[in-house]
Amino acid sequence: MTRGPRAGTKRVTLVDVAAAAGVDKAIVSRVVNRDPTLLIRPETRTRVEAAIVDLGYRPNLSARSLRTAKTGILGLVIPDFSNPVYAQIIAGAEAAALSSGNVLVTGSAGGAVSPAAYLDLLGNGRVDGLLIAGGAPSTQEQRILDGLDIPWLLVNRRDRKSRRYVILDDAKSAHMAVEHLVELGHTEIAHIAGPKTTDTAQRRLTGFTEAMEEHGLRTPASRIVVGEYTMDGGAEAAAKLMSSRRRPTAIYVANVAAAVGVLHQLAALDLSVPGDVSVVTTHDTELASHVMPALTTVRMPLRELGARAVRSLLDTPPDAQVELLLADDFTLVRRESTAPLA
């Protein structure tokens, strides 16, 4: 007689299944967990499996976690869901977690408290491991990280102290941007960099100056302007750049949102893109292809970054060093914002 999952009022446990199948609960447990060392008569196994679906048995995950000291959950803490860059990192991380038999959950504290506080909430017991993406290092965060007794890893942010991180080769993305501009004949190239506190911004800046030097190009200090990672920040920086006596003919902007601001500012100054100024940026987000003119960008493997982070977290001993720099599969996406020097 099939009673269906909803028949009983109380929750079905191993014991119930065992009783229904006429075996001990230990057998049921080993059937459920596919214990390869279990030698069982096929008919018994069938009877157990029938009882499981019949009663609608679902393992109690808390009990299992208590017993095994594993939750099957991996956590990812990000500063902000509205940044499209994280969307791709999450996608890659979720996929990798899934294929390793885990589930990945993401949190950010909704701006209410700092992401660091979320670390605290997820840490110790709720998840088996923690990924921390981006954000600025803080002593509060460091303290929590130190107290964590589960493995963790920094994603898209370097940390000289802990030496546990997976990052992209941001310097290379700057290199590729400069390369592209040089190929188009530009020599008067400026850079709008991100805030000094942002690790990725610093690496892009380094890459920019290196690339310029490689091509024997000089970069006067006035050609490097720091701007916030926002539209207004980009606009402001562009205004400053264009007020100098020798205007650049091309700009590498460290951030897409800022690049959009640059576009607006140049339009306001009656400068044509790419006619008067070429603009290239890092990160190929949706925004880049939606603006007019559509932005030429360097696309980095963000999904792969998320996936590698999960795999490293899983494969590496908690105290071991992980310093991974992803430099493959970078693509220059040519769109309308760059053109040969007239």
Place this chain on the structure above:
Amino acid sequence: MTRGPRAGTKRVTLVDVAAAAGVDKAIVSRVVNRDPTLLIRPETRTRVEAAIVDLGYRPNLSARSLRTAKTGILGLVIPDFSNPVYAQIIAGAEAAALSSGNVLVTGSAGGAVSPAAYLDLLGNGRVDGLLIAGGAPSTQEQRILDGLDIPWLLVNRRDRKSRRYVILDDAKSAHMAVEHLVELGHTEIAHIAGPKTTDTAQRRLTGFTEAMEEHGLRTPASRIVVGEYTMDGGAEAAAKLMSSRRRPTAIYVANVAAAVGVLHQLAALDLSVPGDVSVVTTHDTELASHVMPALTTVRMPLRELGARAVRSLLDTPPDAQVELLLADDFTLVRRESTAPLA
């Protein structure tokens, strides 16, 4: 002697603390959980608390969950992290969860498997309640929902069957858009609607036709075009709209990405926005203010939607009906894409 959290190799438990403080573990438990009915000598309490920090005791969440049948975690399943609309819903939900003493985690299955599968992974034991945002209803999902023994709620999607949802008054947003265009003197107003399978798109369409009727305006069938919620979808729909013999002077687009596509298409047709055609859309995402011309939009309280969803999930009995329609705090954000009829 202060041994510090890292002294012992094994994990510190209640018993360890009890031994150190010279009391029973039950006392420690009640101190940790701030049991108000606990009558305890201040000095004893101090001794217990000292032992807790001294040994670096952290409760084992799995054991607590097993005992209390609560995890303190709320889950949110979304179809896709790259949609900025969800970023705001998440922010509101996280904040509300936090202030209720829970932590909210979000998952989407990274496109690898269906979000419905994620429901399965989070359901039953890992979280105390589940929010399901957007997405298209599927029989697979329905089956999982039916089997869930934790409370759940649909967010930003209606469900006539289950009657457990919190949504925004999308029809009102359409109303406001039409209202705005009518005030500007427009009468030849078209609508680019979303896919028929999308619940929000349907409600916006209804709102649009209602609003038009209220103003005694006729809407020939050719003035309503269905387009995907993408840039290309919008562009295609705009092309169709503009190829008709009597062109509209204003368009209400159901979706921001589509609206950006409309902008591109109109530019390609050498039509000026807002000179020749006014464009207004729903959802005030970052994209809306970044394009040129910046889009006039109807801003809906997405954060509030997320927050209300969490509160409803927490406050409502699992089998009770929840049909919440948020209609307050809608704002028309005037930008550059709409203008009075010449």
Place this chain on the structure above:
DNA sequence: CTGTTAGCGCGTTCAG
């Protein structure tokens, strides 16, 4: 004011 007791549901020996 504090200690004792009894499971929560599960996985893992170890006997048989």
Place this chain on the structure above:
DNA sequence: CTGAACGCGCTAACAG
């Protein structure tokens, strides 16, 4: 091939 027994760490009731 299968069952009995133990304990993971915690909370809730009740006894003192």
